[in-house]
Amino acid sequence: MVSIAIMGHGVVGSGVAEIITTHKNKLYTSIGEEVYIKRILDLREFPDSPLADRFTKNFEDIINDREIRIVVEVMGGINPAYDFVKRSLKAGKSVVTSNKELVAAKGAELLQIAKDNNANFLFEASVGGGIPIIRPMSQCLVANIVDEIAGILNGTTNFILTKMIDEGMDFDTALKLAQELGYAERNPEADVEGHDACRKICILASLAFGKHVYPEYVHTEGITKITLKDVKYAAAWGGVIKLIGKVKMLENGKMDIMVAPMLIPCKSQLANIDDVFNGIMVRGDCTGDVVFYGKGAGKLPTASAVVADVIDCCKHLKTRKYLFWTDGDSSNVIDYKDSVSSFYIRVKSDDKDAALQSAKELFGNISPIALDEYEGECAFVTEPLKYSDAENYVKALADKGYETLSMLRIGDL
Amino acid sequence: MVSIAIMGHGVVGSGVAEIITTHKNKLYTSIGEEVYIKRILDLREFPDSPLADRFTKNFEDIINDREIRIVVEVMGGINPAYDFVKRSLKAGKSVVTSNKELVAAKGAELLQIAKDNNANFLFEASVGGGIPIIRPMSQCLVANIVDEIAGILNGTTNFILTKMIDEGMDFDTALKLAQELGYAERNPEADVEGHDACRKICILASLAFGKHVYPEYVHTEGITKITLKDVKYAAAWGGVIKLIGKVKMLENGKMDIMVAPMLIPCKSQLANIDDVFNGIMVRGDCTGDVVFYGKGAGKLPTASAVVADVIDCCKHLKTRKYLFWTDGDSSNVIDYKDSVSSFYIRVKSDDKDAALQSAKELFGNISPIALDEYEGECAFVTEPLKYSDAENYVKALADKGYETLSMLRIGDL
Numbered sequence: 001m002v003s004i005a006i007m008g009h010g011v012v013g014s015g016v017a018e019i020i021t022t023h024k025n026k027l028y029t030s031i032g033e034e035v036y037i038k039r040i041l042d043l044r045e046f047p048d049s050p051l052a053d054r055f056t057k058n059f060e061d062i063i064n065d066r067e068i069r070i071v072v073e074v075m076g077g078i079n080p081a082y083d084f085v086k087r088s089l090k091a092g093k094s095v096v097t098s099n100k101e102l103v104a105a106k107g108a109e110l111l112q113i114a115k116d117n118n119a120n121f122l123f124e125a126s127v128g129g130g131i132p133i134i135r136p137m138s139q140c141l142v143a144n145i146v147d148e149i150a151g152i153l154n155g156t157t158n159f160i161l162t163k164m165i166d167e168g169m170d171f172d173t174a175l176k177l178a179q180e181l182g183y184a185e186r187n188p189e190a191d192v193e194g195h196d197a198c199r200k201i202c203i204l205a206s207l208a209f210g211k212h213v214y215p216e217y218v219h220t221e222g223i224t225k226i227t228l229k230d231v232k233y234a235a236a237w238g239g240v241i242k243l244i245g246k247v248k249m250l251e252n253g254k255m256d257i258m259v260a261p262m263l264i265p266c267k268s269q270l271a272n273i274d275d276v277f278n279g280i281m282v283r284g285d286c287t288g289d290v291v292f293y294g295k296g297a298g299k300l301p302t303a304s305a306v307v308a309d310v311i312d313c314c315k316h317l318k319t320r321k322y323l324f325w326t327d328g329d330s331s332n333v334i335d336y337k338d339s340v341s342s343f344y345i346r347v348k349s350d351d352k353d354a355a356l357q358s359a360k361e362l363f364g365n366i367s368p369i370a371l372d373e374y375e376g377e378c379a380f381v382t383e384p385l386k387y388s389d390a391e392n393y394v395k396a397l398a399d400k401g402y403e404t405l406s407m408l409r410i411g412d413l
Numbered sequence: 414m415v416s417i418a419i420m421g422h423g424v425v426g427s428g429v430a431e432i433i434t435t436h437k438n439k440l441y442t443s444i445g446e447e448v449y450i451k452r453i454l455d456l457r458e459f460p461d462s463p464l465a466d467r468f469t470k471n472f473e474d475i476i477n478d479r480e481i482r483i484v485v486e487v488m489g490g491i492n493p494a495y496d497f498v499k500r501s502l503k504a505g506k507s508v509v510t511s512n513k514e515l516v517a518a519k520g521a522e523l524l525q526i527a528k529d530n531n532a533n534f535l536f537e538a539s540v541g542g543g544i545p546i547i548r549p550m551s552q553c554l555v556a557n558i559v560d561e562i563a564g565i566l567n568g569t570t571n572f573i574l575t576k577m578i579d580e581g582m583d584f585d586t587a588l589k590l591a592q593e594l595g596y597a598e599r600n601p602e603a604d605v606e607g608h609d610a611c612r613k614i615c616i617l618a619s620l621a622f623g624k625h626v627y628p629e630y631v632h633t634e635g636i637t638k639i640t641l642k643d644v645k646y647a648a649a650w651g652g653v654i655k656l657i658g659k660v661k662m663l664e665n666g667k668m669d670i671m672v673a674p675m676l677i678p679c680k681s682q683l684a685n686i687d688d689v690f691n692g693i694m695v696r697g698d699c700t701g702d703v704v705f706y707g708k709g710a711g712k713l714p715t716a717s718a719v720v721a722d723v724i725d726c727c728k729h730l731k732t733r734k735y736l737f738w739t740d741g742d743s744s745n746v747i748d749y750k751d752s753v754s755s756f757y758i759r760v761k762s763d764d765k766d767a768a769l770q771s772a773k774e775l776f777g778n779i780s781p782i783a784l785d786e787y788e789g790e791c792a793f794v795t796e797p798l799k800y801s802d803a804e805n806y807v808k809a810l811a812d813k814g815y816e817t818l819s820m821l822r823i824g825d826l
Contacts, residue, residue, distance in 0.1 A: 019556050019699060029623075030555050030735055124553060130700035132545070132553030140537060140545030142443050143432050143720035210442075269706055272685050286432060286717035287543035287707060293682055294703035304699035307556035315735065322443055322728065 002031070002314045005039040005062040007084060008075035009046060009055075012098050012125070015303025016072055016310075017051060023307070031314045038068055041075075041084075059084055063091055070313045072306060073097040082106055089113045089121060094317070096309040098125035098302055104199035108212035108327040120321050122309035127153065127200045128278050130301025131294035135312075137207055137282060138323050144284030146208040150246040150413050153200040155276035155296045156184045156191035157223050157243045161261075162274045164231050165240050171226060183276055193222035194243060194259040201245030204280070205257055209249060211328030213257060219336030221260040230406050233346060233379045236371035239265045242273075244411050254334045262411035263344050263381075270413050281413060337388040342410035344369075345394065346379040347402040355402045356380060362393040377405060415444070415727045418452040418475040420497060421488035422459060422468075425511050425538070428716025429485055429723075430464060436720070444727045451481055454488075454497075472497055476504055483726045485719060486510040495519055502526045502534060507730070509722040511538035511715055517612035521625035521740040533734050535722035540566065540613045541691050543714025544707035548725075550620055550695060551736050557697030559621040563659040563826050566613040568689035568709045569597045569604035570636050570656045574674075575687040577644050578653050584639060596689055606635035607656060607672040614658030617693070618670055622662060624741030626670060632749030634673040643819050646759060646792045649784035652678045655686075657824050667747045675824035676757050676794075683826050694826060750801040755823035757782075758807065759792040760815040768815045769793060775806040790818060 006013050020027065020035050027035050039062050040046075040055050049055070059080075062068055071088040073095055075081045081102050085095050090113060097103065103110075103126045114121035124134045128151075137146070152158050156178055163174035175192065178184035190196045198220045205213040223243050234241050242264050247257040264271045269291045273279035278296025283289050295301040312321065345363075349355030355378055356368050366380040382390065394404045419426050433440065433448050440448050452475050453459075453468050462468070472493075475481055484501040486508055488494045494515050498508050503526060510516065516523075516539045527534035537547045541564075550559070565571050569591055576587035588605065591597035603609045611633045618626045636656050647654050655677050660670040677684045682704045686692035691709025696702050708714040725734065758776075762768030768791055769781050779793040795803065807817045 023556060023558065026556070026558060032735075130697075131703055132549040135553050136545040136549055139725065140548050140718065140721050142724050143436055143439070143717040145436065145439060269685070272682070284543075284717065286428075286713040288714060290544055290705070290707035292703070292705060295701050300699040301701060304556040304697065305553065308553050311555050312552065319732070322445075 001034045001036050002069055002317070003036045003038040003067045004070040004072060004310060005041065005068045006037060006072045006074065007041040007062070008073065009040050009042040009044070010074070011299045012302045012306065013040070013074040015299040016074060016306050019300065019303050019307045027311060030311055033314065035310065035314065038065065063087055068093060069317060070094045070096065070310055072310060073099055073102070074306065075099070076101065078102055078105055085110060086113060089117055089119050092117050092119050094120040094313040096122050096306055096313060098123070098306050100126040100196070100199040100203060104202040104215050107203065107206055108325060111324050115320065115324060118320060120313050120316055122312060122321065122323065123203070124309050125302045125305035127203050128280055128292065128294070129296040129298060130305050131278060131280065131292050131296060133280050133292050134207065136292065137204070141282060141284050141287060141290065144286045146249070146282060146284050148248040148283040149201070149204050149208055149280065150244055150270065150411065151201070151280035152242055152270055152273050152278050153197040153245045153280070153296065154191055154243060155278055156188065157197070158273065158278070159183050159276045160192070161223060161226070161241055161243065164226070164228060168228060170228055171224065192224050194220040197243060197245040198259045201247055201257060201259060205247040205255060206325045206328070208247070209255060210325045211332050212325055213255065213328055213333060217330045217333045219258040219260070223261050225406065226261055227406065229374055230346065230408065232373060233344065233369050233371055234263050237263060237344065237369050237381060239263045240271050241408065242270060242411070244270070244413070246411070250334065255332055256334050256339050258336050258339065260409055262409045264411045264413055268413045337386070337391070339387050340384050341412065342384050343382045343390050344379060344408045344410060345382065346377060346405045347397060348377050348405055349402050350376055352378040358397060358400050358402060362396050381410060414447045414449050415482055415730070416449045416451040416480045417483040417485060417723060418454065418481045419450060419485045419487065420454040420475070421486065422453055422455040422457070423487070424712045425715045425719065426487040428712040429487060429719050432713065432716050432720045440724060444724055446727065448723065448727065451478065476500055481506060482730060483507045483509065483723055485723060486512055486515070487719065488512070489514065491515055491518055498523060499526060502530055502532050505530050505532050507533040507726040509535050509719055509726060511536070511719050513539040513609070513612040513616060517615040517628050520616065520619055521738060524737050528733065528737060531733060533726050533729055535725060535734065535736065536616070537722050538715045538718035540616050541693055541705065541707070542709040542711060543718050544691060544693065544705050544709060546693050546705050547620065549705065550617070554695060554697050554700060554703065557699045559695060559697050561661040561696040562614070562617050562621055562693065563657055563683065563824065564614070564693035565655055565683055565686050565691050566610040566658045566693070566709065567604055567656060568691055569601065570610070571686065571691070572596050572689045573605070574636060574639070574654055574656065577639070577641060581641060583641055584637065605637055607633040610656060610658040611672045614660055614670060614672060618660040618668060619738045619741070621660070622668060623738045624745050625738055626668065626741055626746060630743045630746045632671040636674050638819065639674055640819065642787055643759065643821065645786060646757065646782050646784055647676050650676060650757065650782050650794060652676045653684050654821065655683060655824070657826070659824070663747065668745055669747050669752050671749050671752065673822055675822045677824045677826055681826045750799070750804070752800050753797050754825070755797050756795045756803050757792060757821045757823060758795065759790060759818045760810060761790050761818055762815050763789055765791040771810060771813050771815060775809050794823060
């Protein structure tokens with residue numbers, strides 16, 4: 001019997017308890033021992049829970065219990081999760097977490113503490129919910145040199161964009177619907193401003209390239225400025241707008257990493273990932289593109305990924321999994337202004353031909369998007385160029401009277 | 414240093430040697446030791462290989478070398494691979510293989526021998542080439558009860574069908590092109606008749622449900638009878654024809670397993686998997702649908718999956734991975750005639766309305782497919798029914814003068 005503790009009894013935490021209870025036989029078969037939930041930490045009371053006798057409000061009941069070998073952290077947020085996880089690892093207990101904020105902010109430090117104490121620190125559920133991604137990347141694709149990772153990493157924004165694309169709903173209406181359906185928080189900032197996706201691409205980048213990438217190094221744009229007009233122009237171009245978290249290893253050994261809405265061609269495997277689903281593309285030198293698709297959030301998908309990590313810890317109580325990266329600093333990441341991509345640019349213009357002619361003089365080769373639905377404006381796609389150059393040309397275009405209404409990157413995916 | 418032997422120096426085998434050589438540092442980082450290719454078994458001569466001094470034509474040089482801890486089998490076929498693998502495992506050496514024919518035919522026995530000798534028997538590359546699937550299923554999705562697996566498991570047939578769908582090429586022309594491009598063998602039977610896909614769905618079914626499913630239990634249909642007309646009707650219905658390997662666990666504890674071309678709705682994640690790419694959908698009770706996509710074959714993708722298994726063996730030289738299933742028999746599988754699905758049926762008829770009326774009287778509710786391109790025939794889709802019932806109705810329809818020209822299952826994916 002392996003005794004574990006679960007810290008947090010919210011959506012994911014109650015899901016973990018549920019799966020361990022309902023899938024008892026499946027777990028027994030794969031571990032060869034029973035998993036016993038000895039303690040559940042939560043400040044709230046759950047008198048009607050079948051596990052009511054296991055609840056505690058005091059972390060000391062967990063840290064001081066030598067029988068508890070594995071601690072599941074599903075509280076979310078940095079504090080007090082960070083302190084509790086650190087103390088658990090220092091006590092030699094393995095920790096499993098679904099907390100992307102914690103892993104993105106403190107991953108390198110916690111992995112080092114785990115290593116020093118011969119314990120495991122696993123976080124499959126922190127990216128992609130129920131989609132296997134951390135373990136496939138660290139084990140199955142280990143014989144590859146990963147060049148690039150790009151993904152739709154946030155279900156809420158993908159739901160909103162899908163409603164805009166498929167049903168012509170505007171951003172505010174789609175956000176309201178997402179809130180009504182429970183897909184978006186009342187304060188949706190972490191999702192719609194891209195912070196959630198940013199944490200996830202930080203974790204994937206750290207894992208792939210071995211150095212911790214902190215969220216503050218990563219240029220992050222949300223989807224609040226995306227209009228239905230942009231969606232229509234994207235369709236006329238032959239694509240869709242998706243919020244993409246993306247990291248690419250450049251030849252100079254630095255990472256080009258960002259989160260931003262991008263135009264993706266319809267033929268891309270990421271273009272067909274709709275609603276609350278997530279999809280992650282990993283480009284390896286041997287495998288080529290591999291894509292993982294599934295539910296990126298939700299009680300049972302996320303909880304099942306947590307439980308898979310618990311099982312892995314049970315099988316490796318005495319040995320460490322080789323999941324590790326070292327600390328990193330901002331010198332590993334290029335300035336987003338130096339990042340190169342093609343751009344979709346929509347400008348105000350009463351004379352479309354003149355505007356496109358001016359654009360051509362500045363940007364060089366451009367491809368106008370054939371859509372005549374909207375008066376007083378036009379849109380075009382540039383060749384690949386640096387963001388800083390694009391910014392300068394946009395300014396010059398404005399000086400000529402053609403104000404830019406939107407500018408989005410083209411995702412080469 | 415961990416010494417290994419590679420049996421077979423064909424496409425995959427030379428790829429394994431190449432990756433171990435070129436990705437030396439990556440491997441060292443993840444194992445903490447060097448992987449040394451001590452022997453390569455092949456009957457041919459490779460005097461120009463940088464590893465020329467390691468070649469042998471004699472298996473005894475491998476089996477008798479106690480330093481060799483891991484044997485990679487990439488010869489293909491049952492004989493002599495089966496004998497060599499069995500002897501290697503009995504000698505306590507771990508074995509990694511990409512040989513789907515061997516795993517599908519002898520998996521249960523070899524897993525048992527591996528277990529008895531405290532060795533590992535790993536075969537990530539046997540299904541989906543470079544796509545991680547065996548390890549994600551056995552580790553990441555282990556907290557799920559898998560209900561169903563369905564996949565596009567053969568790249569050659571998917572290439573042919575994609576050419577038929579996208580370019581209106583007929584089967585024979587598409588097959589010829591596949592052969593010219595090296596995607597199909599000169600004798601393409603194993604691919605186009607579905608045998609290759611059958612072996613792969615057998616491996617996935619055995620892994621998911623814990624009992625070996627032998628290929629001879631699995632009803633297998635190829636794509637040789639698919640016509641361009643069927644492709645057009647599928648499009649008019651709103652879908653595409655794909656060769657699907659599929660297994661579903663029924664409530665009676667038996668498997669509904671088969672390989673057959675099926676009509677898949679365009680919105681399915683499997684519908685957009687084109688050319689030589691593979692895609693595998695795993696439906697878990699907690700995760701819902703998870704899809705894995707990538708290159709299902711090819712030298713480096715397949716070899717990189719083999720090397721990932723080698724790395725895993727290096728990390729588990731003294732402990733066994735919990736990858737296991739027991740032997741099984743045909744009583745675990747239902748007769749394909751009892752399998753229930755909707756059907757697409759295309760019939761000869763000079764009077765379309767009369768034919769559809771007769772079909773309705775036999776099949777019950779049907780949905781005619783609105784396509785008037787072809788004279789003297791029509792097509793419809795049935796409600797879900799048993800294959801044996803569908804067969805009887807087709808016979809009765811022929812008795813009324815409406816001969817069935819094609820009949821395909823609808824994939825509920």
